[in-house]
Amino acid sequence: MPDTPPSVPDFTQWPSFPFEGDLRVKQLDEPVPFEPPRRGEADRECTACNAPDEAYIWVGERWRVRAMDRPTGLPMVLILESRSHLDLGDLPNLLAAELGVMTVRLERAVRSLDGVARVHVNRWGDGSAHLHLWFLARPYGRLQLRGTFLSLWDSILPPISEEKWRENLAMVAAWLAEFGGRPLAEPPRIHWQAPSSLSPTSPANAAEEPEDEAVSVIEAADEIPESDAAAGLSDPSAGPSEPDPVPQTGPAPEHAGDSAPDSEDEDEAGPDDAGPDDAADDRPDAARTRES
Secondary structure: OOOOOOOOOHHHHOOOOOOOOOOOOOOOOOOOOOOOOOEOOOOOOOHHHHOOHHHOOEEOOOEEEEEOOOOOOOOOEEEEEEOOOOOHHHOOHHHHHHHHHHHHHHHHHHHOOOOEEEEEEEOOOOOEOOOEEEEEEEEOOOHHHOOOOHHHHHHHOOOOOHHHHHHHHHHHHHHHHOOOOEEOOOOOOOOOOOOOOOOOOOHHHHHHOOOOOOOOOOOOOOOOOHHHHHOOOOOHHHOOOOOOOOOOOOOOOOOHHHHOOOHHHHHHHOOOOOOHHHHHHOOOHHHHHHHO
């Protein structure tokens, strides 16, 4: 007698569920006796350990923040990583305390952006053994995006403009740099160039210009089996992991001494040395009115 397929769960009727129509539950695979190693385990290379500082928007002595390699559907998608090759449960007490401070600090920085209502903080960890936390910004007023399906909506929404995306990255990096570390994201530059013709661009020519596709949280994930990855499939249920290294968002350091913040400054007011008790007042003075 064939197994009766499970019924579709109630959350498919929630307003935040991004799909509609006839749905059915997938057949659950049998459990495997041994799970494959994640990146950074066994003989697999670690993407985060091999990434240079220039692939990040902000770097400190013990933490780094990176973005996707191009604009996303959400106003901002960022990843907080430890410099040391450690997973969440491997953090010593010092880094565990700093993780709380850095999480609050980065959440405030993203929430300070125009048009951001909430910041979802997620940790999956099925694709990489190197600690990384995701920060997903929910657009203000988009009540349908509330809740657990925000990462799915990021795959569906059209990307924001690259100019706005780079401006947001620079603002977050500057916020974090108020407490130390080094910002590497720069705002978009204005290119002053005289037009070759004074005639306006025709709608037909404007329509021919291709639009950039957004890279989503789900598309950035490498949490899928090798056979599915080769076929170009994505598995949202596994959760995102490490994206590919992003192109440079800021200038390269002028000399090797700039690769990390000055240790003396870090000890006094660096972003990685603040204790948990400092988190309550951990924001630039210019932003206190906004968040009060």
